[in-house]
Amino acid sequence: MEAFWISLVVIFIAELGDKSQLMALTFATRFKAWPVLAGITIATTVVHLFSVAIGGIAGDLLPETAIAVLAGLAFFGFAIWTLRGDELTEEEAGKAARTTRSALIAVTVAFFLSELGDKTMLATITLATQHGWVGTWIGSTVGMVAADALAIGVGRLLGAHLPERIVRYGAAAAFAVFGVVLIAEAVM
Structure with a gap:
C-alpha cells in the first residue's frame, strides 16, 4: 500500500x-469526458x-544507497523540468483538434505516444x-x-483562468522536497 500511495x-x-493535461483539455473540448478518460x-x-x-x-541491479541518491537527483531534475513547463506544440494541438476517428482510439494513441519519455514515465521508473x-x-x-480528470473538470469550469504559474511552482517545490527527503534518507 505504501508504494501505491507514494x-x-x-x-x-x-x-x-x-x-x-493540456492534451486532456483539448480532447475534452471535442469529445465527451468518458472516452477521453478511458483513452488516458x-x-x-x-x-x-x-x-x-x-x-x-x-532496482534489483543497483545498491539501495545509489538508487536513493539517484532518485533524489532525478526529483530535482523533475522540479526543474516542471518549472520550465510543458506546452502543446502546434502540431500536437492540431492533431487533437482534427481528430475525427473514434475518440477512444484517438485519445489512447495520442496519450501513449506523448507519455513515452515524459517526466511521469521517468518518475514512475524512479519510484519502481x-x-x-x-x-x-x-x-x-x-x-x-x-x-487528468481534474484538468478536464476544472478546465471546463474555469477555461483559461487556471493559475498555471502557481500550479507549476507548487509542483516543482513538491519535487524538490521529495528529492531532499530521498537524499537525506540515503545519507543517514
Whole structure:
C-alpha cells in the first residue's frame, strides 16, 4: 500500500501542468469526458507497466544507497523540468483538434505516444526502483488519470483562468522536497 500511495501522490503532482493535461483539455473540448478518460487510462496503464518493469530491473541491479541518491537527483531534475513547463506544440494541438476517428482510439494513441519519455514515465521508473512494482504501477496510473480528470473538470469550469504559474511552482517545490527527503534518507 505504501508504494501505491507514494506513487499516486508523486505522479499526481508530476502531472500538474504537464503536456498531458493540456492534451486532456483539448480532447475534452471535442469529445465527451468518458472516452477521453478511458483513452488516458488505457494508455497510462500500458506505459506505466513498461515503466515499472524498467524500474524494477534497475532496482534489483543497483545498491539501495545509489538508487536513493539517484532518485533524489532525478526529483530535482523533475522540479526543474516542471518549472520550465510543458506546452502543446502546434502540431500536437492540431492533431487533437482534427481528430475525427473514434475518440477512444484517438485519445489512447495520442496519450501513449506523448507519455513515452515524459517526466511521469521517468518518475514512475524512479519510484519502481524503490517500491513494489504492483503498487507503483497501480498508484502511478491512478495518480495520472486523477490529475487528468481534474484538468478536464476544472478546465471546463474555469477555461483559461487556471493559475498555471502557481500550479507549476507548487509542483516543482513538491519535487524538490521529495528529492531532499530521498537524499537525506540515503545519507543517514
